[in-house]
Amino acid sequence: HSGEHGDGISRSEFHTKMFGVDMVRTFEKVKHHFDPDNLFNPGKIVNAPRMNDRSLFRYPPDYKMVEIKPALEWSQWTGASGGLQGAIEMCNNNGACRKMKGGVMCPSYRVTQNEQDVTRGRANTLRLAMSGQLGDDAMSSDAMRDTMKLCVSCKACKRECPTGVDMAKMKIEVLAARARKHGHTLHERLIAHLPRYAPYVSKLGRIANLRNGSPWLAQMLEPTTGFSASRPLPLWSASPFTEVHENTNTDARDIVLLADTFNTWFEPEKLRAARVVLEAAGYRVNIAQAPGERKLCCGRTYLATGMADKAKHEAQRMIDTLLPWAEKHVPIVGLEPSCLLTLRDEYPALIPGESTDLVAANAYMLEELIMHTYHNGNLKWTLKAPASKVLVHGHCHQKALGAFTAVQQCLKLIPDMDVKVIESSCCGMAGAFGYASDTAEASIKMAELELLPAVREADPTTLIIADGTSCRHQIADGASRKAIHVAELLAMAITPSSGSQNN
Numbered sequence: 001h002s003g004e005h006g007d008g009i010s011r012s013e014f015h016t017k018m019f020g021v022d023m024v025r026t027f028e029k030v031k032h033h034f035d036p037d038n039l040f041n042p043g044k045i046v047n048a049p050r051m052n053d054r055s056l057f058r059y060p061p062d063y064k065m066v067e068i069k070p071a072l073e074w075s076q077w078t079g080a081s082g083g084l085q086g087a088i089e090m091c092n093n094n095g096a097c098r099k100m101k102g103g104v105m106c107p108s109y110r111v112t113q114n115e116q117d118v119t120r121g122r123a124n125t126l127r128l129a130m131s132g133q134l135g136d137d138a139m140s141s142d143a144m145r146d147t148m149k150l151c152v153s154c155k156a157c158k159r160e161c162p163t164g165v166d167m168a169k170m171k172i173e174v175l176a177a178r179a180r181k182h183g184h185t186l187h188e189r190l191i192a193h194l195p196r197y198a199p200y201v202s203k204l205g206r207i208a209n210l211r212n213g214s215p216w217l218a219q220m221l222e223p224t225t226g227f228s229a230s231r232p233l234p235l236w237s238a239s240p241f242t243e244v245h246e247n248t249n250t251d252a253r254d255i256v257l258l259a260d261t262f263n264t265w266f267e268p269e270k271l272r273a274a275r276v277v278l279e280a281a282g283y284r285v286n287i288a289q290a291p292g293e294r295k296l297c298c299g300r301t302y303l304a305t306g307m308a309d310k311a312k313h314e315a316q317r318m319i320d321t322l323l324p325w326a327e328k329h330v331p332i333v334g335l336e337p338s339c340l341l342t343l344r345d346e347y348p349a350l351i352p353g354e355s356t357d358l359v360a361a362n363a364y365m366l367e368e369l370i371m372h373t374y375h376n377g378n379l380k381w382t383l384k385a386p387a388s389k390v391l392v393h394g395h396c397h398q399k400a401l402g403a404f405t406a407v408q409q410c411l412k413l414i415p416d417m418d419v420k421v422i423e424s425s426c427c428g429m430a431g432a433f434g435y436a437s438d439t440a441e442a443s444i445k446m447a448e449l450e451l452l453p454a455v456r457e458a459d460p461t462t463l464i465i466a467d468g469t470s471c472r473h474q475i476a477d478g479a480s481r482k483a484i485h486v487a488e489l490l491a492m493a494i495t496p497s498s499g500s501q502n503n
Contacts, residue, residue, distance in 0.1 A: 008044060009043055009044045009048060009049075009051075010051055012043070012044055012045050012046070012048030013048045013049070013050050013051060015027070015045065015046075015048070024046065027045055027046045028046045028047065031045065031046045031047075065085060065130055065131060065132065066129065066130050066131070066132045066136065066138070066139070068084075068130075068139055068173070068177055069176075069177075069180070070083065070084050070173060071172055071173050071176035071177075071306070071308035072084075072169055072172060072173065072308070072346075072349040072350060073349055073350070073351075073352050074086070074087055074169075074349070084130070084170075084173060085130050087165075087166065087169075087170065088123055088126045088127050088130060088170065089127070090163045090164060090165050091119070091120060091123035091124070091127075091161075091163065091165045092162075092163055093120055093124070094120075094161075094162055094163070095120055096160065096161055096162055097109065097118045097119035097120050097157060097160075097161060097165075098118055098120070102423075103156060103160045103399075103425070104154055104156035104160065104396055104399055104400070104424075104425045104426055105119065105154075105156035105157050105160040105161065105425075106118050106119050106156065106157065107152055107154060107156075107425045107426040107428065107446045107449075108150035108151060108152065108442070108446070109121075110425060110446070110449055111150070111442055111445045111446055111449070112150065112442075116146075116147055117150045117151075119157040119161060119165055119167050121147070122147055122148060122151065122167055122170070123165055123167070123170075125144065125147045126139075126144075126170060126174075129144060137181065139173075139174060139177040139178070140174075140177045140178040140180065140181040140182065144174055144178070145174075145178060148171050148174050148175075149438070149439065150439065150442055151167055151168070151171050152396075152426050152428070152430035152433050152446070153167075153168035153171055153304070153430065153431075154168070154396035154397075154400065154425075154426040154430065155168045155345070155396060155397055155400035155401070156396060156399065156400055156425075156426070158400050159399065159400045159401075159402075169346070169349060172303055172306060172308060172346075174306075175304075175305060175306025176306040176307075176308045177306075178306065179305075179306040179307065184305060184306075184307070185226065186224065186225065186226065187225060187226025187227070187436065188305040188306075189305075190225060190226075190227075191301055191304060191305055191431075191432045192301050192302050192304070192305040192307050192310070193301070194261060194301050195261045195295070195297035195301060195314075196294075198261060198264075198265045199265075199295070201236065202236050202237070202240050202265050205235075205236030205237065205238060206238075208236050209235050209236055211233060212232040212233060212235065215229065222437055226436055226437055226438075227435050227436065227437065228435060228436065228437040228440035229437075230440060231434065231435050231440050231477065232477065233435060234262075234266045234267075234469070234473060235266065236265060236266065237265060237266055237267065237268050239268060240264055240265045240268050241259050241263065241264045241265075241268035241271045241272065242264070243287075244287050244289060252279075252282055252283055252284035253282060253283050253284065253378075254283070254284050254286060254325075254328075254330045255278055255283040255284070255285060255286065255330060255331045255332075255333050255369070256286050256287075256288050256322065256325045256330055256331070256332045256333065257271070257274060257275065257278065257285050257286065257287055257288065257333050257334075258288050258296070258298075258332065258333065258334040258335075258339065258340060259271055259287055259288065259295070259296075260297075260298065260334060260335065260336040260339040260340075261295070261297055261301070261339075262336055262339070262469040263335055263336060263469065264295065266469065267469060267472075267485075269488065270335055270485045270487055270488060271335065273485065273487040273488040273490070273491040274333075274335055274366055274485075274487040274491075276491045276494065277366070277370075277487055277490045277491050277494065278333070278366075278369075280381050280494045281369075281370060281373055281378075281379055281381065282373070282378060282379070282380070286325075286330075288321060288322060288332070289321070290317050290318075290320070290321045296314075296317060296318055296321060297314045297317075297318075298314065298315070298318060298339040298340070298342040298343065299311035299312070299313075299314035299315050299318075299342065299346075299350075300338055300339055300342050300431070301431075302314060303342070303346060304431055304432065308350070311346075311350060312350050312351060315342075315346075315347050315350050315351050315356075316351060318343070318347075318359075319347070319351065319355055319356055319359050322359045322362075323355050323358065323359060325362070326358045326359045326361070326362040327358065329362060330362065331362060331364050331369050331372075332359065332362050332363045332364065333364050333365070333366055333369050334363070334364075334365060334366070335365075335366055335467065335485060335487055336467070336468065336469055337365065337395040337396075337397040337398045337403065337467055337468055338395070338397050338431065338468065338470075340363055340364075340365055341363075341365070341397045341398070341401050341403065343359060343360050343363040344360045344363055344401060345397075345401060347359070347360055348360060365398065365403045365406065365407075365467075366486065366487055367403070367406040367407045367409070367410040367467075367486055368403060368406040370406075370410050370413075370490075371406045371409050371410055374413065381494060381495075382494075382495045383413060383414045383415065383490070383493040383494060383495070384414075384415075384493055384495050385414050385415060385416045385417035385493060386463070386489065386492040386493050387417065387461065387462065387463040388416070388417065388418060388461070389417070389418045389420070389458075389459060389461065389462040389463070390411060390417055390418065390419045390420070390462065390463045390464075390465055390489070391420050391422060391454065391455065391458050391462050391463070391464050391465065392407065392408070392411065392419060392420065392421050392422065392465040392466070393421075393422045393424060393427065393451060393455075393464070393465070393466045393471055393475070393483070394407060394421065394422075394424075394467075395466070395467050395468035395471055396426045396427075396430075396468075397468075398467065398468075407467065407486060408421060410486060410490070411465070411486065411489070414489075414490075414493050422450065422451060422454045422455075423450060424449070424450035424451040424454065425446065425449055425450060425451075426446055427446070427447055427451050427466075427468070427470060427471040427474040427475070428442070428443040428444065428445070428446030428447040428451075428474060429443055429447070429468075429470035429471065429473055429474035430443070430470060431470055434470065434473075434474060443474070444478060447474050447478050448478070451471075451474070451475070451478075452474075452475070452478040452479045455475055455478075455479040455481050455483075456479050456481075458481070463484065463489065464481050464482070464483040464484070465483060465484060465485070465486055465489060466483040466484075466485070467485055467486055471483065472484075472485075
């Protein structure tokens with residue numbers, strides 16, 4: 001009968017059966033003596049309502065909820081009943097999202113300390129919108145846009161909220177609902193279609209990169225593109241990762257490497273380092289490639305702008321390409337957390353089914369695969385520390401989906417190296433969030449909470465590690481320090497004998 005947090009309102013109706021009539025009447029007398037106006041916790045312990053009285057529910061039994069076309073298959077992944085409405089109701093207003101220290105949740109609230117910008121506030125706004133209390137078009141309104149504006153989709157609430165509220169997925173629904181009514185801005189289209197136009201712009205990389213070196217050009221483009229003139233954009237690489245590497249070592253175990261959009265066109269050295277590491281670990285590296293010339297994309301940029309249908313299309317291409325490998329239990333490895341972990345988190349909500357689940361089950365971050373190989377006794381290499389001290393910033397999605405532990409364990413494989421983790425919330429860049437003219441300032445404030453001060457205080461000889469491309473750019477812009485991927489650190493640590501030993 002009694003719960004760990006006390007009896008509360010949900011059990012109070014059973015007190016007569018538990019304690020007897022005389023004792024419950026005594027409870028009532030004590031309550032009335034000390035609280036004659038019944039101001040403190042009315043209905044708890046004494047004079048309690050019955051919990052099956054539907055008139056007490058948040059919405060009356062005959063209340064008609066606002067119907068929207070869901071962008072995600074909510075019933076397939078959430079533990080709550082009632083689809084999107086049930087997922088929203090998972091917020092029980094406990095307020096854990098209002099913490100200012102520890103963990104990641106909720107970075108926007110830590111900056112503004114405004115109830116509108118915290119997970120609980122957003123859930124309550126969504127609850128009012130879905131119940132029709134804010135009007136028929138509340139989900140696509142400007143007010144709802146502003147409510148979700150500073151949500152960086154860090155997914156911390158999915159892990160750190162006691163009831164697992166997933167505001168990142170709910171934001172996708174809001175963006176999709178708004179797009180159906182208002183369409184997309186040029187800024188949103190530039191973000192969403194990056195994987196499509198990247199191969200063409202890359203050929204004109206020198207011209208595209210001129211924007212960063214010309215303040216007047218950046219200022220002139222800001223009103224049109226929506227990208228803040230105060231923030232440099234990622235530089236297009238002069239040698240993008242377009243090669244398909246063929247490893248002729250027939251004795252090695254196969255893996256599939258996902259060449260994500262961001263590392264392919266902006267930081268290809270990360271993918272090349274990963275290939276070195278994986279081959280030294282005894283793997284034959286296969287680059288994931290769909291039939292035709294267009295490269296694979298996880299669909300993250302489409303999800304970030306509410307283009308759920310296009311995200312589903314990209315997800316289906318990815319699943320169709322990777323399924324033959326997954327059916328053989330060949331590991332699918334990625335470097336960018338926001339891309340690889342999309343296969344494990346959003347795909348089951350976009351395209352539920354056995355094929356999706358199988359691909360998701362075989363998708364690993366690089367560090368997860370390395371540790372899996374290590375624990376199986378198949379990792380035979382010699383590592384030498386490239387630096388005495390390393391400072392690590394974990395990507396929000398790694399933390400939210402339990403993939404950050406593998407990063408720390410992987411770094412501990414390198415001997416004689418002091419590894420320290422930055423206890424930080426979201427870096428604030430969050431994909432295109434930090435580049436947008438209307439959110440760039442909030443982005444910097446998020447980074448200044450813990451991340452940037454910690455990086456600035458680090459010794460100049462300390463290596464800064466960050467797997468997320470957004471995190472690395474935020475660190476470069478805000479602290480003038482270059483951060484590298486774990487793959488690059490491992491490639492630096494691998495001794496020449498390791499490579500010859502495993503290839």
